[in-house]
Amino acid sequence: MSKKTNTLLFIIGGTVFNIIITILCFILLLIFYGSVLLPRLPEASSSWIIPVIFVASIVISFLVYRLAIKIIMKKVNMEKYFDPIFGPRKPQRRS
Numbered sequence: 127m128s129k130k131t132n133t134l135l136f137i138i139g140g141t142v143f144n145i146i147i148t149i150l151c152f153i154l155l156l157i158f159y160g161s162v163l164l165p166r167l168p169e170a171s172s173s174w175i176i177p178v179i180f181v182a183s184i185v186i187s188f189l190v191y192r193l194a195i196k197i198i199m200k201k202v203n204m205e206k207y208f209d210p211i212f213g214p215r216k217p218q219r220r221s
Contacts, residue, residue, distance in 0.1 A: 129209040136208060144191045151183035 127135075156179055164172070198204075 147187040
């Protein structure tokens with residue numbers, strides 16, 4: 127496979143991975159809220175908790191994704207298998 131194909135597949139795979147992690151985090155946080163926090167919090171909290179859980183699941187999935195990318199970058203020579211996403215980097219000029 128070419129580097130462009132590898133890059134496209136890596137981006138699609140990363141996106142699917144991130145969506146799955148977000149959904150799993152949302153479900154787990156919702157279960158945690160329903161089983162642990164709901165009996166202890168007042169009923170008024172249920173109106174704002176869903177957006178908070180949603181944002182928290184996005185933040186957690188972003189952190190998990192970054193950690194996974196760091197691990198992959200340590201184990202795989204990215205330049206060997208993937209094209210730069212935004213074009214080649216220009217060498218920095220020293221002044």
